[in-house]
Amino acid sequence: MTEIRNVAADIARFKRRVIVIGLVVLTAFSLLCLRLAYLQVVRHEDLAEQAENNRTAVVPVVPNRGLILDRNGIVLASNYSAYTLEITPSKVADLEETIDGLSSVIEVGPRDRRRFKRLREDSRSFDSIPIRTRLSDEEVARFAAQRYRFPGVEIKARLFRNYPHGEIASHVLGYIGRINQTEKAAMEEWDDEDYDNYRGTEYIGKLGIEQSYEKTLHGLTGVEQMETSAGGRAVRRLNGHPATPGNTVMLSLDIKLQKMVEDMFGERRGAMVALDPKTGEVLAFVSKPTFDPNLFVEGIDSESWKELSESIDKPLLNRALRGTYPPGSTYKPFMAMGALQTGKRGPNVQINDPGFYNFAGHRFGSPEGNIGNVDMRRSIQLSSNIYYYSLANEMGVDLIHDFMKPMGFGQITGIDIGGEVRGVLPSTEWKRNAYKRPEMKKWYAGETISLGIGQGYNSFTMLQLAQATSIIADGGHKHRPHLVVATRDTVTGKTQPVEQPPVDDLHFAPANVAVVREGLQAVITGGTARAVFTGAGYVAAGKTGTAQAVTQAQNTKYNAKALEEHQRDHALFMAFAPANDPKIAVAVIVENAGWGAGAAAPIARRVFDYWLLGQYPSEADMAAIKVGKASAPIGKPRLASEAAWPAVAAAVAVPAAAASAPAATTP
Secondary structure, three states, X not given: OOOOOOHHHHHHHHHHHHHHHHHHHHHHHHHHHHHHHHHHHHOHHHHHHHHHHHHEEEEEEOXXXXXXXXXXXXXXXXXXXXXXXXEOHHHOOXXXXXXXXXXXXXXXXXXXXXXXXXXXXXXXXXXXXXXXXXXXXXXXHHHHHHHHHOOOEEEEEEEEEEOOOOOOOHHHHOOEEEOOHHHHHHHOOOOHHHHHHOOOOOEEEOOHHHHHOHHHHHOEOEEEEEEEOOOOOEEEEEEEEOOEOOOEEEEOOOHHHHHHHHHHHOOOOEEEEEEOOOOOEEEEEEEEOOOOOHHHHOOOOHHHHHHHHOOOOOXXXXXXXXXXXXXXXXXXXXXXXHHHHHOOOOOOOOEEEOOEEEEOOEXXXXXXXXXXXXXXXXXXXXXXHHHHHHHHHHHOHHHHHHHHHHHOOOOOOOOOOOOOOOOEOOOHHHHHHHOOOHHHHOOOHHHHHHHHHOOOOOEEOHHHHHHHHHHHHOOOEEOOOEOEEEEEOOOOOOEEEOOOOOOEEOOOOHHHHHHHHHHHHHHXXXXXXXXXXXXXXXXXXXXXXXXXXXXXXXXXXXXXXXOOHHHOOEEEEEEEEOOOOOOEEEEEEEOOOOOHHHHOHHHHHHHHHHHHHOEEOOHHHHHHHHOOOOOOOOOOOEEOOOOOOOOOOHHHOOOHHHHOOOOOOOO
């Protein structure tokens, strides 16, 4: 049967379908055009930037760290660049297998593995951590040929800090080390400008000048825009601006004097601070034993750290800044000044010294024995304990405290390196706060007696003793001790002096200062230090001292041979010279060395000879001083100008490959 179709209806239906499809196509095409217009016009800049970022990387350029110089321009801290082999743990599937594989290409020793493990514990998984440093050109070439085997491992060029004189002045300079997690968290609290300036920086100052002048030494971070391949490898440099090196820090320290003093200590422990009494500049700042700051630059290994941290000699302790000691008889000149200034005792008052002092049923002895009547000048010259026992009793602990506090005893001096400790300047209030048990909080009158001879609760640093000595030397003027005298801009070359606080005048009466100075001069010309200063080409003023390291039972005779070496008395000496126009003031302690005139005063004598006369100890003299068997100089002294500057330590010489390595870190 024939099908009858409605042709007109079919055509109409077809036209409707064509129209619908046409509208759909037109709508889709319109949407495509709108999207294209949106991407090409509205989001053009954003997408162009993203595209640019896909082929480029912005890399921070860490600046060269600033130099540290002594007062004569001798470089104490510098930089060199060297290649390092680094691993990013997050990019490595099997870390141990990777390190084992690297060992077949480049030597990776047990020490390198230990250091890597320790650094990894202080770092995040996506941080790049060095496994080997200071690679030779041959090692770099060997790894480059095998690089495809080690994803997540790269050769980088990094800046390394170098302390060319090794252990000399290490407690002053400090060292730099890798930023740990605690320091990273603290840096996040910095303002944006400072925080941004440390992008890419992995090492900062940890101690000493390196820490206190960190931002001055760091410099300004630069940037480089690099074109990269699909695999993230740098292809070429497109744009950027260079880093600005850190500024140079110039110290008041004389490195030749510093080395001379460190050598004179030999294997003994102790500290010495030498100041310019008219400015507060630190001329030498010695703590023995020392350590090599180069050990910390790449991350110190566990064996070296254990040796330093567990040594009974405590080489990491800055004894000049953080070691506290009873001042012994070196405290007596300051007690005399306190008596004069407060009116408690005049200079001509005679006190009988029979060799003992009785107070409240207790007998306080004196090693000097019966020396008869002494006035203030002779009490200093002959170091009369009895004179100062009675003076301490008359003044009382709180008056002693109130006089000594402005002189800096038991106070923070404000020197420009961190870590300074306060020590103890006792008072009734101090004891109430220091102890918890009620019976311990009370101050007993008998405790005051030993304060007069620098014993008891007294405990001060050599920096504090040197500052107080400088105050006497400069007639009652107090200067803040400081190591940094100026900074030099690396771009302009301009030297900018570091401003110091105004001088604090303690208003000492000139007549009172003269009395104390006369007593101190008498120590040198006719007292306990007479033999040490025989033949000196100047007149000095000083005071020897001996301080107990451990408390001896009352009425027990001191016998050094019966004690362990670390329990024997300390030897101290404070002095300034020339007496009539002081140019240098020193405080010295030689731990457990006994008598101040035998161990500490000879060191001060050679310091004065160097600074005032330009003389350097003869080899025979130096050998005698090191073992505490020197008095006046032995043999003919050398000219200080002809003595060699401290030699650059061979152990930290820059490898040949390092000298040619680029300073910037490559991406």
